[in-house]
Amino acid sequence: MAGVPQVDFALDTYECIVLYPGRAGRALSTQTIQRLQAEHAEHMDALHRRGIVLVSGSVDGRADNPDPPIGFGLARTGSVEDVRSVMEADPAVQAGLYRVDVMTFLCPAGSLEFPLAKTES
Secondary structure, eight states: OTTOOOOSSOEEEEEEEEEEEOTTGGGSOHHHHHHHHHHHHHHHHHHHHTTSEEEEEEOOOOTTOSSOOOEEEEEOSSOHHHHHHHHHTSHHHHTTSEEEEEEEEEEETTOOOOTTSOOOO
16 A cells, blocks of 8 residues: 555554535535434444444534534545445535545554444354
């Protein structure tokens, strides 16, 4: 993988999901925003149940950041493109309430555990 640091210890690779406010969000009605937020929660729950997303949640972006992140998650599929694809299928992303970025996240092997993540039986 290009850009992988050369270190003398093993690394685990994840896909890091960052959710931002979308451009259309301000123009949407309160009812539409509430519906899209509920659909977003259902979409994320389905990704958790399928074992695609290991952990996700809201973040409190800094007020002085002009483009503050509002959500964060980690997946471990081996493909940034696959995770981006399932995240772009989120109804709230498609409607422009949110926008998503997915990138590779590396950390020392075994340093993260996800006890609530669904595991294959």
